[in-house]
Amino acid sequence: MPELPEVETVVRGLQKSVVSQQITSVQVFRNNAITPLSSELFTQRLTGCTIETVTRRGKYLIFQLKPQLCLLAHLRMTGKFIVTSLLPQPHKHHRVWFQLGHQQLMIFDDMRCFGTLELVESLEQAKKLQQLGIEPLSAKLTLNHLKNCFNKSSTTIKSLLLDQTKVAGIGNIYASEILFDAKISPLRTGNQLSIQELKNLKKSIQKILKAAIDKNGTSISDFRKVDEKTGEFQNFLKVYGKNELACSHCSTPIQRIIQQQRSSFFCPSCQQ
DNA sequence: AGCGGAACCTGTCGGC
DNA sequence: TGCCGACAGGTTCCGC
Numbered sequence: 001m002p003e004l005p006e007v008e009t010v011v012r013g014l015q016k017s018v019v020s021q022q023i024t025s026v027q028v029f030r031n032n033a034i035t036p037l038s039s040e041l042f043t044q045r046l047t048g049c050t051i052e053t054v055t056r057r058g059k060y061l062i063f064q065l066k067p068q069l070c071l072l073a074h075l076r077m078t079g080k081f082i083v084t085s086l087l088p089q090p091h092k093h094h095r096v097w098f099q100l101g102h103q104q105l106m107i108f109d110d111m112r113c114f115g116t117l118e119l120v121e122s123l124e125q126a127k128k129l130q131q132l133g134i135e136p137l138s139a140k141l142t143l144n145h146l147k148n149c150f151n152k153s154s155t156t157i158k159s160l161l162l163d164q165t166k167v168a169g170i171g172n173i174y175a176s177e178i179l180f181d182a183k184i185s186p187l188r189t190g191n192q193l194s195i196q197e198l199k200n201l202k203k204s205i206q207k208i209l210k211a212a213i214d215k216n217g218t219s220i221s222d223f224r225k226v227d228e229k230t231g232e233f234q235n236f237l238k239v240y241g242k243n244e245l246a247c248s249h250c251s252t253p254i255q256r257i258i259q260q261q262r263s264s265f266f267c268p269s270c271q272q
Numbered sequence: 273a274g275c276g277g278a279a280c281c282t283g284t285c286g287g288c
Numbered sequence: 289t290g291c292c293g294a295c296a297g298g299t300t301c302c303g304c
Contacts, residue, residue: 002297002298003297003298006297032280032281033280059298074298074299075297075298076280076297076298076299077281077282077296077297077298077299078281078282078283078296078297093282110281111281111282111283112280112281112282112283112296113280113281113282114280114281114282114298114299115298116299153273153274154274155273155274155275159274159275162298164298164299171297171298172296172297172298173297174297218297220296220297222283222296222297223297240297260275260276261276261277261278262296262297262298263295263296
């Protein structure tokens with residue numbers, strides 16, 4: 001599911017509801033995606049810790065705990081964090097319950113079980129985070145960076161945008177939306193792009209991601225904020241999922257093609 | 273270096 | 289109604 005704007009939305013929700021709370025107990029319902037794999041060890045290490053900060057890097061959520069410990073979460077396709085003050089019955093998609101204080105429960109819910117929860121001693125130790133490319137909404141997204149990452153490659157620009165080691169956080173929906181906004185065909189290769197096109201791409205990456213964060217992300221099927229409300233950006237999508245519908249700019253039917261076994265949507269007339 | 277394909281799981285939807 | 293295939297926002301591993 002979630003790409004950078006959705007993860008950012010979740011992080012903001014968690015910052016309001018779980019920071020400075022103490023984890024009083026942990027219950028693991030299904031442990032195939034947790035590290036350490038042993039539920040007992042996972043539970044034991046977290047119990048008693050206080051959540052100091054919740055932040056994001058790429059599509060990872062980072063819980064910094066005290067005493068010194070980090071919980072890295074990746075939602076993959078269907079992962080969710082839900083915070084509630086009610087005491088629900090365990091649902092079959094609930095993977096882990098984190099009891100916070102005496103009043104609140106933070107639920108990690110994941111229908112498809114692709115999501116991961118990993119305990120690491122410190123962020124420096126988290127290899128996955130070290131491998132990530134730059135944050136697209138930071139000052140590090142420069143024309144030079146895009147030139148270095150994209151302009152020497154014969155891979156398609158669609159694939160390059162999905163490559164988390166270059167720019168971190170863009171997924172399949174926003175890759176299509178960004179390329180439409182920049183008027184670049186997903187079939188072009190990195191080394192075919194002109195400097196002007198790279199400039200447009202940089203602008204579109206930031207514009208689309210910021211707009212999606214403003215709308216609390218996209219809820220195509222099951223993305224939900226921490227309070228279980230949907231995001232609204234799906235109402236602003238221009239090409240994703242619009243196969244055969246008229247392009248909002250020129251009325252040409254939007255095309256769907258498969259690249260890297262994943263759908264790309266684009267306007268064959270506007271995007272060259 | 274970089275590609276395609278499969279795998280990890282479960283659910284939904286559309287066609288017949 | 290029921291079965292079957294296609295598809296789903298992500299990542300990783302394997303073989304070429």
